[in-house]
Amino acid sequence: MTGAKAAPIFCAENLSLDLGGREVLRRIGFKLGAGEVLGIIGPNGAGKTSLLEILSGRYQPKTGKVVYKGRDITRLPLFERARMGLGRTYQTPIVCEDLTVGETFKAARQAYKPYLTRFDAEYGANLVQFRTPQDRPNSQLKTFERRKLLLANLLMRRPEVLLMDEPAAGLINAEIDEIDQILRMLSKEMNMAVLIVEHRMELLDSIADRVIVMDAGEIIAEGKLADIIDSPAVRAAYFEAH
Numbered sequence: 001m002t003g004a005k006a007a008p009i010f011c012a013e014n015l016s017l018d019l020g021g022r023e024v025l026r027r028i029g030f031k032l033g034a035g036e037v038l039g040i041i042g043p044n045g046a047g048k049t050s051l052l053e054i055l056s057g058r059y060q061p062k063t064g065k066v067v068y069k070g071r072d073i074t075r076l077p078l079f080e081r082a083r084m085g086l087g088r089t090y091q092t093p094i095v096c097e098d099l100t101v102g103e104t105f106k107a108a109r110q111a112y113k114p115y116l117t118r119f120d121a122e123y124g125a126n127l128v129q130f131r132t133p134q135d136r137p138n139s140q141l142k143t144f145e146r147r148k149l150l151l152a153n154l155l156m157r158r159p160e161v162l163l164m165d166e167p168a169a170g171l172i173n174a175e176i177d178e179i180d181q182i183l184r185m186l187s188k189e190m191n192m193a194v195l196i197v198e199h200r201m202e203l204l205d206s207i208a209d210r211v212i213v214m215d216a217g218e219i220i221a222e223g224k225l226a227d228i229i230d231s232p233a234v235r236a237a238y239f240e241a242h
């Protein structure tokens with residue numbers, strides 16, 4: 001069973017957030033099922049990244065809850081959420097420039113206990129078809145290789161929920177197609193729940209089961225991308241000045 005019909009594994013309930021004395025998120029809620037891909041779109045400043053920060057544990061909300069597998073994890077720090085199976089990726093794929101690919105895998109294997117094996121590292125690399133030689137310095141990696149390296153490092157811990165901030169940023173079309181295939185496989189074959197903040201409509205159109213549109217800190221539309229993208233509320237958010 002896939003999509004919205006699956007039991008939710010990850011939920012946001014009534015999340016609000018103040019930053020710099022201003023309310024940047026208001027009453028945000030959604031449910032994410034195992035095997036489901038939920039896209040989040042919205043104009044600049046809508047609050048998408050702030051929401052990811054709450055979901056992954058960097059920000060504490062003013063109100064509301066983050067629930068993972070039925071457990072309230074709102075107060076748990078980032079690393080504890082990671083241990084429980086929540087993976088987060090960032091818009092900019094930052095790797096340690098002084099390490100090689102092999103050293104990066106080793107550091108990821110030993111990031112926290114239980115330490116993972118080379119077999120786990122190979123498993124992660126195979127999932128994203130990362131074929132760059134182990135002795136290659138990270139400083140020589142292109143954006144796509146950096147993204148894949150970080151994703152492989154994440155996947156070797158076998159997360160059940162992925163929170164992704166613009167996984168297609170800085171990629172060319174052929175690379176976006178590959179990311180599309182990888183995300184499809186992770187969600188539909190491996191049953192991971194995937195939440196993606198993404199500006200590339202073509203990627204979301206292809207893989208998102210459902211999309212949430214945010215504007216000025218609120219959810220203004222939700223549904224299949226094709227059904228909501230031309231709605232008056234969404235058009236107003238994108239094309240009318242606030």
Ligand SMILES: Nc1ncnc2c1ncn2[C@@H]1O[C@H](COP(=O)(O)OP(=O)(O)OP(=O)(O)O)[C@@H](O)[C@H]1O
Nearest residue numbers: 019020021024042043044045046047048049050051
């Ligand atoms: N640390 C901060 N202090 C004060 N205001 C902030 C802070 N971080 C973000 N904001 C404000 O919160 C609002 C939401 O920002 P956020 O980065 O979450 O939006 P976004 O939808 O991710 O935008 P973008 O698509 O440009 O990345 C914006 O108005 C932003 O200026």
